[in-house]
Amino acid sequence: MRYLLALLLASLASVAQAASLTLDTGHGATTLTTAQLLARKGARAIDVPGDVSYHRAMRYKAVPLRALLQGVPADAHLQFTALDGFAAEIPASLVLDGHGAEAWLAVEDAPWPSLGDGKPSAGPFYLVWLHPAAGKVGPEQWPYQIATIRVLADPAARFPLMRPAPGLAKDSPVMRGFEVFQRNCLTCHTLNGQGDAKLGPDLNIPHSPTEYLREGMLRVLVRNPQDLRHWPQAKMPAFGPQVLTDKDLDDLEAYLKHMAGRKPH
DSSP states (O other): OHHHHHHHHHHHHHHHHTOEEEEESSSOEEEEEHHHHHTSTTOEEEEETTOTTTSSOEEEEEEEGGGGOTTOOTTOEEEEEETTSOEEEEEHHHHHOBTTBEEEEEEOSSOOOOSSTTOOOSOSEEEEEESGGGGTOOGGGOOOSEEEEEEEOOHHHHOGGGSOOTTOOTTSHHHHHHHHIIIIITTTOOBTTBOSOOSSOOSSSSOOHHHHSOTTHHHHHHHOGGGTSOOTTOOOOOOOTTTSOHHHHHHHHHHHHHHTTOOOO
């Protein structure tokens, strides 16, 4: 039994060491293995208090993410695609100058703990942050099980069917809600059939949630999905006021109501 356990642990470590990350900063995709990443200058062990995914302090071997983005301008846009279809959209400016927040790519060189019963670990690659509050980094900006990092145009340019009607003031509730949607919802959901995420349902086709939820229930859904529909297999997390303020939710609802009238024909 002890031999089998040792063999299993060795096998898991071998799998972790064999993982590879696809990185495309706009000049063609490259592949970086676990060993190559950990051999880079600046790679070191870091301590992450209050890890978003593990809900406790964690220690990782990690590489400063900005070191992988040489030549990427601050106004660029980064997409982190996970093995399960989660697609986080993060402005490069947050990584290159997070006003004190530091982005690190944690590398699973030996098996990390499971994220829960029957779940895998956060590896093989996981974007973690030191001092996240300094850059107002939200939980959706901690993507794990990362397979690909790409520099792309921002979502408004890539997905025109998500854009509100032209002519709206930039600080209008609808436009502010569009920003909330891009930051927090686009990681899992499509809208009007557009988007790269594969986890959640489309939020406008065939119906917007604002068309079938009575007043106030969208807020219940976002604050804690299990308070609306109890479903043990549900993947949507709860978004507390520290992540989405009540004003953010009001703006998001304004955007979704607006887009309910802009379905593609």
